[in-house]
Amino acid sequence: MAHRPQGRVADSDLSLVTEPIPDIANGEILVRNIYISIDPTNRLWMSDVDQFETPIAEAAPIRAMTFGEVLESRNAKFKAGDLVTGQGAWETHSVMARARLLPHEEGVDLAAHASVLGMPGLSAYFGFVEEGQPKAGETVVISAAAGAVGSVVGQIAKIKGCRAVGIAGGPEKCRRLIERYGFDRAVDYKSAQWEADLADACGDGIDVAFENVGGTLLDCVLRHINDRARIVLCGLIASYNDAGDWQGVTMLRNVLLRRARLQGFLIATYWPRLTEGRQQLKRWVDEGRLKWDVDVVDGIGQAPAALNRVFDGLSTGKQLVRLTDDPWAGEINNQ
Amino acid sequence: MAHRPQGRVADSDLSLVTEPIPDIANGEILVRNIYISIDPTNRLWMSDVDQFETPIAEAAPIRAMTFGEVLESRNAKFKAGDLVTGQGAWETHSVMARARLLPHEEGVDLAAHASVLGMPGLSAYFGFVEEGQPKAGETVVISAAAGAVGSVVGQIAKIKGCRAVGIAGGPEKCRRLIERYGFDRAVDYKSAQWEADLADACGDGIDVAFENVGGTLLDCVLRHINDRARIVLCGLIASYNDAGDWQGVTMLRNVLLRRARLQGFLIATYWPRLTEGRQQLKRWVDEGRLKWDVDVVDGIGQAPAALNRVFDGLSTGKQLVRLTDDPWAGEINNQ
Numbered sequence: 001m002a003h004r005p006q007g008r009v010a011d012s013d014l015s016l017v018t019e020p021i022p023d024i025a026n027g028e029i030l031v032r033n034i035y036i037s038i039d040p041t042n043r044l045w046m047s048d049v050d051q052f053e054t055p056i057a058e059a060a061p062i063r064a065m066t067f068g069e070v071l072e073s074r075n076a077k078f079k080a081g082d083l084v085t086g087q088g089a090w091e092t093h094s095v096m097a098r099a100r101l102l103p104h105e106e107g108v109d110l111a112a113h114a115s116v117l118g119m120p121g122l123s124a125y126f127g128f129v130e131e132g133q134p135k136a137g138e139t140v141v142i143s144a145a146a147g148a149v150g151s152v153v154g155q156i157a158k159i160k161g162c163r164a165v166g167i168a169g170g171p172e173k174c175r176r177l178i179e180r181y182g183f184d185r186a187v188d189y190k191s192a193q194w195e196a197d198l199a200d201a202c203g204d205g206i207d208v209a210f211e212n213v214g215g216t217l218l219d220c221v222l223r224h225i226n227d228r229a230r231i232v233l234c235g236l237i238a239s240y241n242d243a244g245d246w247q248g249v250t251m252l253r254n255v256l257l258r259r260a261r262l263q264g265f266l267i268a269t270y271w272p273r274l275t276e277g278r279q280q281l282k283r284w285v286d287e288g289r290l291k292w293d294v295d296v297v298d299g300i301g302q303a304p305a306a307l308n309r310v311f312d313g314l315s316t317g318k319q320l321v322r323l324t325d326d327p328w329a330g331e332i333n334n335q
Numbered sequence: 336m337a338h339r340p341q342g343r344v345a346d347s348d349l350s351l352v353t354e355p356i357p358d359i360a361n362g363e364i365l366v367r368n369i370y371i372s373i374d375p376t377n378r379l380w381m382s383d384v385d386q387f388e389t390p391i392a393e394a395a396p397i398r399a400m401t402f403g404e405v406l407e408s409r410n411a412k413f414k415a416g417d418l419v420t421g422q423g424a425w426e427t428h429s430v431m432a433r434a435r436l437l438p439h440e441e442g443v444d445l446a447a448h449a450s451v452l453g454m455p456g457l458s459a460y461f462g463f464v465e466e467g468q469p470k471a472g473e474t475v476v477i478s479a480a481a482g483a484v485g486s487v488v489g490q491i492a493k494i495k496g497c498r499a500v501g502i503a504g505g506p507e508k509c510r511r512l513i514e515r516y517g518f519d520r521a522v523d524y525k526s527a528q529w530e531a532d533l534a535d536a537c538g539d540g541i542d543v544a545f546e547n548v549g550g551t552l553l554d555c556v557l558r559h560i561n562d563r564a565r566i567v568l569c570g571l572i573a574s575y576n577d578a579g580d581w582q583g584v585t586m587l588r589n590v591l592l593r594r595a596r597l598q599g600f601l602i603a604t605y606w607p608r609l610t611e612g613r614q615q616l617k618r619w620v621d622e623g624r625l626k627w628d629v630d631v632v633d634g635i636g637q638a639p640a641a642l643n644r645v646f647d648g649l650s651t652g653k654q655l656v657r658l659t660d661d662p663w664a665g666e667i668n669n670q
Contacts (some may be wrong), residue, residue: 051592052562214587227387233591248583252549255599256568257386262597264590 001056005046008241008311009304013046014062014090016301021093030072031084031094034326035114035296037065038306038319043240052266061089062303067102067114068094069327077101083327085113090303092323100274108285109328115148115318116285116292119267122277123234124152126270128210129160131232131263136161138207141198141224143217145183146173147310148318149234152281153210154183155290162208165201167217169313176316180291195220205229214238215247222251222260229260241311293317336391340381343576343646344639348381349397349425351636356428365407366419366429369661370449370631372400373641373654378575387601396424397638402437402449403429404662412436418662420448425638427658435609443620444663450483450653451620451627454602457612458569459487461605463545464495466567466598471496473542476533476559478552480518481508482645483653484569487616488545489518490625497543500536502552504648511651515626530555540564549573550582557586557595564595576646628652 005013024030045063048055056063066088070078075097078084083102088094102113115121127149134140140157144150145166154177157164165185166177174186185201187194198220205226211218214236225231239246255262270277284290295315297306302321309315340348359365380398383390391398401423405413410432413419418437423429437448450456462484469475475492479485480501489512492499500520501512509521520536522529533555540561546553549571560566574581590597605612619625630650632641637656644650 049588052594218587233587236588236591239588245585246588248585249587250580250583252553252568252584252597253384253571253574253581255597256571257599257601259387259599259601259604261599262587262590264592264594264596266592266594269594 001046001058001060001062003058004048005043006243009043009046009307011304014304022095024072024074024095026074028095028097029070029075029078029084029099031066031068031086031088031096031099032071033066033068033088033092033094033323034083034110035067036088036090036300036303036321036323037067037114037119038303038310038321039065039119040235040237040240040310042307043311047240052268061091063087063089065114065119066091066094067110083110085118090300090321092300104328108282110326111294111296111318111320112285112292114320115294116152116290117278117281120148120318121152121281121292122270122274123265123267124149124156124210125277125281126267126273127232127234127265128153128156128208130270131265132208132210132230134160134162134208137163139163139165139202139205140208140210141165141167141202141206141221142210142212143167143221144212144235144237144313145177145186146313147212147315150210150212151177151181151317152290152292154181155284157208158182158184159284159289163203165198165206167198167213167221173313173316180293189217199224208232210234212237214249218249219251222249222254225254225258225260227258227260229258231255231260231262233262233264237311294320296320296322298322336381336393336395336397338393339383340378341578344378344381344642346639349639357430359407359409359430361409363430363432364405364410364413364419364434366401366403366421366423366431366434367406368401368403368423368427368429368658369418369445370402371423371425371635371638371656371658372402372449372454373638373645373656374400374454375570375572375575375645377642378646382575387603396426398422398424400449400454401426401429402445418445420453425635425656427635439663443617445661446629446631446653446655447620447627449655450629451487451625452613452616455483455653456487456616456627457605457609458600458602459484459491460612460616461602461608462567462569462600463488463491463543465605466600467543467545467565469495469497469543472498474498474500474537474540475543475545476500476502476537476541476556477545477547478502478556479547479570479572479648480512480521481516481648482547482650485545485547486512486516486652487625487627489516490619492543493517493519494619494624498538500533500541502533502548502556508648508651515628524552534559543567545569547572549584553584554586557584557589560589560593560595562593562595564593566590566595566597568597568599572646629655631655631657633657
C-alpha cells in the first residue's frame, strides 16, 4: 500500500514490488498462493477507522485470505505439497505462522474452500442460522443477495423453510437469484420503483434481514420489518469506500417500535465451530441444494480492479484472483 | 386532540372539553383519575408514524396511563373505592374495560405505582436486566439518566455491581445522579467538551448502553462501545417531536465491528412478568437501595405543558399530572 486510499482504491494507491522470497523461521511455512480472496473487508482494512482487526499499515502489503500450496515447512503440522489457507496478502508467496490445512478428501476443488466452504459460506451459515434464528415460514430479506455470502444465505433460507427475498442490482442478477439460487422473489435496487417492489415482495413484512450494505438500503429494509425482527448486520459495504462519516440510518425507530434486534456479526466469533459449519455446507453442496459460484480474474496486478468489481457489483460469485493453476480444479466443479 | 401536532405540542393542538360522564357497560368500570402519567410515548401516539400501538385518532382524547379510584363497577374484579391503573386518557374520568388493581398492602403511596413500581421502574428493570444482560464489573452508560427510567437503571446497575455512567443535561441533574442516585460518573451533554467527558467517564469503554435519546447522542455512545456491547434501545426521544425523518445515526459501523447488539425494547413484552418485577423493585425500595422521585403538576390543563417539561428535561423525576388528592400520599413517601 503506497498510501491509504481516499474513496475507491486506485492502482496508484498501491505499488507492485518484487522482493526475494524470505527465509522462514521455526514454526513457519512458505506458501505459494494459488488464489487470493477478494473481500469488501480488504478495503475496510486499508482505512484507518477503528475496527476489529488492525488497519493495514502504510507501506505494508494488503492483508488478505489466501489459498495455496506449501513450498517449504518448518512446522510439524504441514509438509511441502499441502494445500492450506491462512492470512496472507496480495502477494505471490506468503510466510505464515498459522494456517489451516484444506481437506482434499472432501472432493471439491480448491475454489470451493475460498467460497462456499470458506469465509463467505461460513458467514452465511453462522450469521443467518445462529444470529438470525430463522423459523420455517418466515420472510427473509437479503441485501447484496447475488454475492458470495448473500447467495448462500438465500439458499439456506429455503432449506430452512423460509421465504427468501433477495435485493440485487440489475435484471441479470435478479434473474440469477430466482433461477440459479431459488429465491422466491428478487428486487432490483437500481429500478426506480424498487421501494414499492420491496414492499410487495416482502408481503406481510420481514422477519429476518441479512444486511450487507447499510445506508438508505438498510433504511428501506427497516421500514418493512415485523415485530421481533432480527437484523443480522454482516456488512456495510455502502460505506467502506467513504472517507468521513459513514452513511447514516434514520429508521432506528422501527428497531425500537418493532422490538427488533440489530446484531453485529463477524465470522471470527464462529472460528471454533468452523468444522461443524463446513461439514453442514458440504452436505448441502453434495445434495445439490447449495449452488456456488466463483468469479476468477488472473494475475496479481488485477487485485485492485477485482476489489472494485466487488463494490461495483460486477462479480458473479465469490471474487478471486488466481495466481497459478488450481491443482484440484475440475475434479468436482458444480458450477 | 384538536389536530395532530407538528413539532412540540402546543395548547392550541388540544381542546379542553366538558362532557357528561358516560354510562358504563357490562364488564366496565368508571374511574376517577387521580394521576395522569406523562410519558414521551404520549407524544409518539399523537404522531401518525407507524408504531406499536395505534396512533391517537384526531378528535380523540390523548391516550395515557392513569391512576385512580373506582367510582362505579360493572366488573366482578373491581368494586367502588378500589385504586386501579389502566389505559385512560387526559381526562378526569375514564371508562375502562381492563384495569389493574393497585395493591395498597404494599404500603407505598399511589405515586410510587406511577413511577418506580409502574411502567418506568419496570422498563428500567426488565430492559436493563433482561435485554442488557449486565455482568458485575461492566461499564453501563445511561442516557436521560436523571429521568424516571434512567435514574432507576443507574441504581440497578450499581446493585448489579456495574460502573454506572449517566448522561444528563446541566450541572444540577449531574449532581443529582451522583449524590442521590449513586452513579459513578455523570456527563453533562450541554457542556462544550461533553464528548471528551464521556470518553473519560467510560474508561475502558461501554459494555451496556441504555439508550433513551437517539440521534447524535447515540452516535457518541456508539463510538465508545466495547466488543460484544449490548445497547438497549428504550426510547428515541430526540425525535418524538420531529415531523419528517427521525435523527439519523452514522455509527452503526461499531455495531458491526464490535459485534454489538442493538435491541429494541418495549415494556409490553414483559407485562406477563409484571408482579415479579414489581416485587423486586419494591424490595429494593424497602431496603433503601432504590430512590425514586415524582414531579407533580396540578390540573388537567397542565398536561400539555407537563409533556413539554419532559422533552425539555425540566422534570425532576417521573412527571405526573395530579387531578385530585392522592388518598395514600404521605403514608410512606421515600422522597
